[in-house]
Amino acid sequence: MSTPVEITWLLAAVTKGDAVAFERLYGATCAKLYGVVLRILRRHDLAADVMEEAYLQIWREAGEFDPAHSTPLAWMVAIARRLAIDMARGPQPAAGDSEPEIIDEDEGPGSVPRHQLTDDLKRLLTCIGRLEPDRQRMLLLAYYGAFSREQLAGKLDMPVDLLRASLRRSLLEIEQCLKS
Amino acid sequence: MSELDYTDALAAEYVLGTLDLEERTQARTLLDADQAFAANVELWERRFGELYLMVEPVEPEAKIWARIKAKMLEVQEKSRLPEAEIPPPASAAATTAEPPSLDAIEAAISQAATTLTSEASSAAGTEATPTPTSEAMQTPAAEAAPAPTSEASPTPASEAIPPPAPEATSAPISEVAPTLDPTPAPTSAAEPISAVEPTPGTPVVPPPAAAAVQAPSEARVPAVEPAAVLVAHRQMRRWRAIALLMTLVVAAVAVLLAAWRFAPDRVPPMLQPVELMRQMGVALPTASPPRRPAPPGSQFDE
Numbered sequence: 001m002s003t004p005v006e007i008t009w010l011l012a013a014v015t016k017g018d019a020v021a022f023e024r025l026y027g028a029t030c031a032k033l034y035g036v037v038l039r040i041l042r043r044h045d046l047a048a049d050v051m052e053e054a055y056l057q058i059w060r061e062a063g064e065f066d067p068a069h070s071t072p073l074a075w076m077v078a079i080a081r082r083l084a085i086d087m088a089r090g091p092q093p094a095a096g097d098s099e100p101e102i103i104d105e106d107e108g109p110g111s112v113p114r115h116q117l118t119d120d121l122k123r124l125l126t127c128i129g130r131l132e133p134d135r136q137r138m139l140l141l142a143y144y145g146a147f148s149r150e151q152l153a154g155k156l157d158m159p160v161d162l163l164r165a166s167l168r169r170s171l172l173e174i175e176q177c178l179k180s
Numbered sequence: 181m182s183e184l185d186y187t188d189a190l191a192a193e194y195v196l197g198t199l200d201l202e203e204r205t206q207a208r209t210l211l212d213a214d215q216a217f218a219a220n221v222e223l224w225e226r227r228f229g230e231l232y233l234m235v236e237p238v239e240p241e242a243k244i245w246a247r248i249k250a251k252m253l254e255v256q257e258k259s260r261l262p263e264a265e266i267p268p269p270a271s272a273a274a275t276t277a278e279p280p281s282l283d284a285i286e287a288a289i290s291q292a293a294t295t296l297t298s299e300a301s302s303a304a305g306t307e308a309t310p311t312p313t314s315e316a317m318q319t320p321a322a323e324a325a326p327a328p329t330s331e332a333s334p335t336p337a338s339e340a341i342p343p344p345a346p347e348a349t350s351a352p353i354s355e356v357a358p359t360l361d362p363t364p365a366p367t368s369a370a371e372p373i374s375a376v377e378p379t380p381g382t383p384v385v386p387p388p389a390a391a392a393v394q395a396p397s398e399a400r401v402p403a404v405e406p407a408a409v410l411v412a413h414r415q416m417r418r419w420r421a422i423a424l425l426m427t428l429v430v431a432a433v434a435v436l437l438a439a440w441r442f443a444p445d446r447v448p449p450m451l452q453p454v455e456l457m458r459q460m461g462v463a464l465p466t467a468s469p470p471r472r473p474a475p476p477g478s479q480f481d482e
Contacts, residue, residue, distance in 0.1 A: 022252065026245055031237035038238050040197070048244050055248045056255055069222065074229040081197070081232075089201040121230035139196075143231055146197030171192045172184045178227055 007072040014062040022059055029073060030055075033080045040084040040146040050087050054080040071118075085146045127177035135170045142167070191220035195228055 007028060013021030033054065038047040057079055065075050128136055134156070142152055149167065153160040184192065187210070193199050194207040210217040439447045449455055 019252070023245075023249070026248065030245070031239050032232065032235065034240040034244075035235045035238040036232050039235060044241075048241065048247075051240060051244050052247050052251065056251055059248075059252050060255060070226055070229050074226075074232065077232040078225050078229065085197045086204070088197075089199075089204055118230050118233070120226075121233055124227065124230065140231075142196050142198045143228060144235065148200045149198050150200065152198065167193070167196075167198065168184050168189050171189065171196070174227070175184070175188075175192075 004071050004073065008067060011062050011065055011072050014059060025058075026055060029076055032073065033077060036077055037080050037084045039144050040081065040088055046087055046092065047084070050080060050084045054083050057083070081146070088146055089148070123178060124174075127174045130177060131170055131173060135166060138163070138167065139170050139174075187217055188220060191217060192224045194221055195224040 007025065010021045010025040010028065014025060030051070034047060034051060037050045037054070038044070041047045041050065054076070058076055061079075065072060069075075070078070128139060131139065138152060138156055141147065141155065145151075147155065149160055149164055152167075153163040156163065158166075190199070190203065190207050190210070194204065194211075199207060207217075207221075211221060212218075436447075436451065439451075440453060444452075
C-alpha cells in the first residue's frame with residue numbers, strides 16, 4: 001500500500017493529465033475503494049460500474065483535492081462512497097432483490113494494524129466507543145453498509161421512528177465528542 | 181442542544197448513507213445550491229473519513245481498469261464535457277464471489293471499536309500530544325508547503341553574498357585577487373556545473389519515489405505539483421552549491437590572511453604576499469630598499 005505522500009504525488013501528476021500516474025494511482029488504491037464499494041453494493045457488477053464512474057471522476061477532478069481538508073485516499077473513498085450510495089438507492093438494474101446478498105462468513109474487516117491508525121480515526125473510534133453498544137453497532141453498520149433507515153430498522157429490529165431518533169442522537173453525541 | 185438541526189442531520193446522514201432516495205436527492209440539490217450545507221457535508225466527511233481504513237481491501241477484476249482506461253482518454257479528448265452515461269454492465273458473470281459478510285463486519289467492527297476504546301481511553305491523556313509515527317504525514321501539508329521554498333532561495337543567497345563582502349573590502353585588493361587566481365578559481369567554474377548536472381538527469385515523470393527518497397522531510401509537501409517542486413529543488417541545490425563554494429573561498433582567504441599575520445614564516449614561499457604579487461604582475465616598489473637608509477637628519481622614523 002502506498003503512503004499518503006505517494007498518493008498525493010500521483011494525484012498531483014494526474015491533474016496534469018498524466019495517464020501513467022493515473023494507472024499507478026489506480027493500482028495503489030483500487031483494492032481499498034473496491035472493498036468499500038462492494039460492501040455497500042454487495043454485487044460485483046454494480047461495484048464495477050461504480051468503480052469506473054468513481055475513477056473517471058477522480059481523473060477529471062483531481063485538481064479539486066485539497067490536502068488541507070483530507071488525506072488523498074479519504075477524498076477518493078468519499079467520491080466512491082457517494083456514487084455507491086447513489087447507486088444503492090437508485091433503481092438497480094436487473095437482478096435487484098432476487099440476487100442474493102453476497103455473504104461469506106469467513107471474511108470480515110480486519111482490525112487496523114496499529115501503525116495505520118491515524119489520530120483522527122482513533123479519536124473517532126473513541127467517540128463511537130462511548131455510545132451504547134447497540135448504537136455503536138447501528139452507526140457502524142450504517143456507515144459500512146450504507147443502509148437506509150428503513151433497512152437499518154429491519155436489521156436491528158426496531159421501529160423506524162425510534163431508529164431515526166437514536167441515530168440522530170448518536171450523531172449529535174459524536175459531534176460533541178469530536179468537538180471537545 | 182439535544183437535537184441536531186435539520187440540515188445538520190441531513191448532512192450527517194447524507195455522509196453516513198442512511199438517507200432514502202428522496203432525501204438524498206434533496207441533499208444533492210442542496211449541495212449544489214447551498215455552500216453552508218456543502219461545508220457541513222465536507223465536515224462530516226472529514227469526521228467519518230478515516231473509517232475506510234478498517235475496510236478489508238478487495239482486489240477488483242482487471243477488466244475494470246480496462247474499462248476505465250478506455251473511457252478516460254475519451255474524457256480527456258472531450259475535455260470536460262458532461263460525463264457520458266455509463267453503459268449497462270457488460271457482464272453479470274461475476275455473480276457470487278467472496279465479499280465480506282455484514283455480520284462478520286459488524287462483529288469485527290464493534291470488537292475493534294470497543295478494544296480501541298479501552299486502549300484509547302487509557303491512553304487518552306497522552307494521545308493528544310505527540311504522535312511521532314507515519315500518521316504525522318497526514319497532517320495538513322499546506323503549512324509545510326511554503327517552508328522549503330521560502331527558505332530555499334533567501335538563505336543560500338544571504339550566505340553567499342554577505343560573507344565575501346566584508347572580507348573583501350577589509351582585505352587589501354592584492355590579497356583577495358591572488359587566492360582567486362591560482363587554485364580555487366578553476367573549481368569555482370567547474371563546481372556549479374557538476375552540481376547542476378545531476379538535476380536534469382532526475383526523472384520528470386515519476387517524481388514520487390525519487391523525491392520521497394532523496395528528501396524525506398521535503399517530500400511531505402504534497403500540496404505543490406511535482407514540476408514546480410522539481411524546479412524549486414533544482415534551484416535550491418544550485419544555490420546551495422554556490423553558497424558552499426563562496427564559503428570555501430572566504431575560508432581560504434581567511435586562512436591565508438591569518439597565516440600572513442600570525443605565522444608569516446610558515447607560509448610556503450609560493451604563497452608569500454610578495455611572491456603572489458609578482459605572479460599577479462603587480463609592480464613591487466623595488467625602489468624601497470634604496471630608500472631604506474634614511475638620511476640621518478630625517479625627522480621621520482620608519
